[in-house]
Amino acid sequence: MKSRVNLTIEESLLSKAKCYAAENQVSVSELVEDYFKQLTKPKRKSNIFEMVKQLDIKEKFTDIQDFKKAYYEDNAAKYGF
Incomplete structure (x- = not known):
């Protein structure tokens, strides 16, 4: 199930994110979701x-x-x- 979230981001950063998303044919929402997945993924043991x-x-x-x-x-x- 997907949920909506409101984010407050500097306009210049949002503009860059939108350009990046367009170049990579994804939405800004997908970028944020992918980032959160990476952020919350269990860390591999490096030892x-x-x-x-x-x-x-x-x-x-x-x-x-x-x-x-x-x-x-x-x-x-x-x-x-």
Whole structure:
């Protein structure tokens, strides 16, 4: 269900937004809605170790230290450190 909302925006900014919307063949309402969707979307975890925890992998690590140790040992073997 869609709802109406009133926004107060500087005229010059609204003019630019309308031009942008016209060039991209969308409405200003669609621009605002898309922005709100991006704004309220859950943030992805940027920590690589947290992301790895979520992967379905053969070898399960009991904690993050096990993963870090394996990571560094693997790189040491690859690069001869």
